[in-house]
Structures are given as C-alpha cells and as structure tokens.
Amino acid sequence: MQLRQLKYALEVHKCGNNISAAADILNTSQSGISKQIQLLEYELGFNIFERTRNRVLGLTNPGQDVVKIIQCIFNDVEDLRSIHDDYDKRQEGKLTITTTHTHARYILPPVIKDFLQRYPSIHVGLLQGNPTEICELVENGSADFALGTATLRSFPSLVMLPCCEITRSVVAPIGHPILEVQELTLEEIAKYPVIAYDSFRSGQWNIMDAFMKKGIHPKIPFTGVDADIAKAYVELGLGIAILASVSVDPQRDGGLRARDASHLFKSSTTFVSFRRKAYLRRYIYDFIETLAPALTKKVVQSHLMS
Helix, strand or coil: CCHHHHHHHHHHHHCCCCHHHHHHHHCCCHHHHHHHHHHHHHHHCCCCEEEECCEEEEECHHHHHHHHHHHHHHHHHHHHHHHHHHHHCCCCEEEEEEECHHHHHHHHHHHHHHHHHHCCCEEEEEEECCHHHHHHHHHCCCCCEEEECCCCCCCCCEEEEEEEEECEEEEEECCCHHHCCCCCCHHHHCCCCEEEECCCCHHHHHHHHHHHHCCCCCCCCEEECCHHHHHHHHHCCCCEEEEEHHHCCCCCCCCEEEEECCCCCCCEEEEEEEECCCCCCHHHHHHHHHHCCCCCHHHHHHHHCC
16 A cells, blocks of 8 residues: 555545546546556455446545545645644745635734734635635645634534634615614514525524524525625615624725624624644644634644544
C-alpha cells in the first residue's frame, strides 16, 4: 500500500468519480491512476469504487469508509508539515478560512485587517458557502477552520465552538410604514412582502419557525442568497427583509433603515469549527482569539484534543 495509491483514490472521489479530471490535477495518466487504484483494491480485498465497464459510478459501502480514512491520513500529513513550518517559519504561511457571506462581509474584515498588520507575511484566503458547505471544506482539509452558523447535518469529525450571537433586524426603505409602527410584531411584518434567504442558512430556519409557530404565512416573492442581494431588492421596493443586524449600516446603506427584531426571532449562534485533533499553527490561535477573546489557545486546544 503506497501513499500515491491513496492519493489517487481520494482525488478521483473529490473529482466526482472522474478519472480524467483527477489525472489532470495530479499531472499523470488515466491508465496510471486506474492501475494504482486496482492494485490498492487487490491489496484491500474489496473494491473501493463501483464501476460499469470503464466508468466509475461511485464509492462502494466499504469504499466510503476507506475514503474517510484516507482523508484523515492526508490531513495528518498536512499537520506534520504545519509543525515543521511552525518552528522553522513562524511568521510565514497561509490561513484558509471558509465562511458564509454575512461573516465574510460584515464580521471578518476588521479581524483580518488587524491580523495582517501583525502577520504581514501570512496569506489569508477566504472560501465561501452555506453553513453545511463550509464545514465540509474543513472536513476534507481544504480550510483551516470554518466560521458560520448551525448546519443541516452533524459533523462528528469537527469540533464546533460557539463564538458569538447574530441577532436580526427588519430592513426597509426609508419612510416605509414598518419602520414607524408603534409595536413591531410578526403580524405587522407579514402585511408586507418579505425578501428571504435560501433554506440552507440557519437564520432562515429561525425566521420561518417564528412565523409558523403563530400560524402566519408571510408572502415571499423573492429568495436571495445573501444579505447584500436581499438589500438590493429591498431598495427596489420589492419588499422588506429580515437580516442579521450587523449587515445594515445607515452610512453604507443610505436608502435603508433597520429596526431591531431580536424580540421576535431567535438569534443564531456562530461557531468556529476545526478538525478534531488538528494541529493549528500559532498564528491561527492568535486569529481566533482576536475574533473571540474567550477562545484562547488553551481553551481551543482543550476541545481539539477531547
């Protein structure tokens, strides 16, 4: 069993079972990949992939377990490299964060600015997705940690630490009646079309759950993918929006105003998520503590190793 064979199998899986795409990424031949995977399967005594003629269809049941183990192996290999770099190149390296639009746009900018001033030789990369997608990127080793709200499924391989709470506000154009109503209620909000988030974001669950518990069915003419898009359509007069309070700034959003709705909608908890037992470089601990002072290196390490 060779590390190369494991890498080939993992890359074919990551490429959607496309051997040609994996060969391009790995700079090798399709026949070479196929041969090495077959040798690995022969040694294991079962097939990793289901096939029909010359086409890979997907993972077999034992193949699913094999790929999970292979991913852990390469995550550990990357951790070994990180240990070397942490002692040999303390002020150099990269930090890859995967996060949602709201966090990337409204929460992370001042933290990243401060971090880059202290670590000018560290390259910071942002990957964006919905809460479930960003945790999948950490799980497969594509990012150091995720920053986002609750996910659609559990991630046993990750440690998720609460970081902060996100409250919500009703956002509307200046002069809109919802901004002037004496008591803001779900019934008052439902009088107007509501621009909503997509269903993959936990904020949307909390919002719709609040309406459903009261038997209210708001009219939703348009579903946006993030706060900026929702605000753009609110400005066009297509409705009002229920957004993270942090996403609205009167100076930046000149034609809009926000009204606190935290008494109507449950707040969402933001989590910082890491691979369990991962080795984190020192500057990553510094970044996390800047983001959430309660998450010190000692606290994070105690959870990573539990």
